[in-house]
Amino acid sequence: MRGFVLGIVIGILLFLGCMYLYFSWGFAPVATSASPMPLERKLARAAQHAYLDKLPHPTPLVPADEVNLIAGAKVYKEQCATCHGLPGEPKSAVAHGMFPAPPELFKGVGVTDDEPWETYWKVENGIRLTGMPGFKGQLTEKQIWQVTMLVKNADKITEPVKKELLAGNSTPMSMAMDDMGGTPAKEAKPTKENKTAKEAKPTKK
Ligand code: HEC
Numbered sequence: 001m002r003g004f005v006l007g008i009v010i011g012i013l014l015f016l017g018c019m020y021l022y023f024s025w026g027f028a029p030v031a032t033s034a035s036p037m038p039l040e041r042k043l044a045r046a047a048q049h050a051y052l053d054k055l056p057h058p059t060p061l062v063p064a065d066e067v068n069l070i071a072g073a074k075v076y077k078e079q080c081a082t083c084h085g086l087p088g089e090p091k092s093a094v095a096h097g098m099f100p101a102p103p104e105l106f107k108g109v110g111v112t113d114d115e116p117w118e119t120y121w122k123v124e125n126g127i128r129l130t131g132m133p134g135f136k137g138q139l140t141e142k143q144i145w146q147v148t149m150l151v152k153n154a155d156k157i158t159e160p161v162k163k164e165l166l167a168g169n170s171t172p173m174s175m176a177m178d179d180m181g182g183t184p185a186k187e188a189k190p191t192k193e194n195k196t197a198k199e200a201k202p203t204k205k
Helices: 002-024 040-054 066-079 116-125 141-152 159-166 172-181 184-188 192-200
Strands: none
Touching (some): 066 141
């Protein structure tokens, strides 16, 4: 019996030692393009489900009507689109470079098959070590429900909601990237387009 217990203790110590060496000798993946660690996805999913199952499952604070979906679209294009994409638009450079990849919420199933409380929790609290930010304190509870109802109904949005999503069609990140892509000549000599864009900006007074 003593030998058996000793065996288990040595086994555990050996396992912990190997884990330590795996990380400290630089075998663990660091770059976003590196392949995942063994069991990484499985364990992360299991941990998330086990945790979320223990939480209360609140019902949505707002109905999925057009007013709320349009308000959700405003939040989405400002805070989410850089990573999660817009309907019919190509993935951003940011989305391409992330690990894990942010799911495209307006393509395929997205999170339309998830319960709203689950999406609400993820937007409020984020998902650690994935790049998914928690928006608690940055967005109001109502705004989080509005954007939740939007992505829940991503497969059946109406034209006005889609129009709001694509209006301006420039998350801060893609705006920055457009600027970087602009040729110096274009910047030096504002084209008609640029000029009108500037004029369109509301002036103070
Ligand atoms: C900086 C990039 C980034 C931003 C900004 C971002 N997300 Fe995410 N989001 C991610 C990543 C990466 C994941 C994937 C996490 C994973 O694999 O578990 C994710 C996951 C999610 C999920 C869970 C998807 C699933 O299949 O379970 C939801 C819902 C979500 N995001 C909604 C939002 C909303 C709504 C916003 C804006 C308020 C937002 N995200 C902003 C990167 C981002």
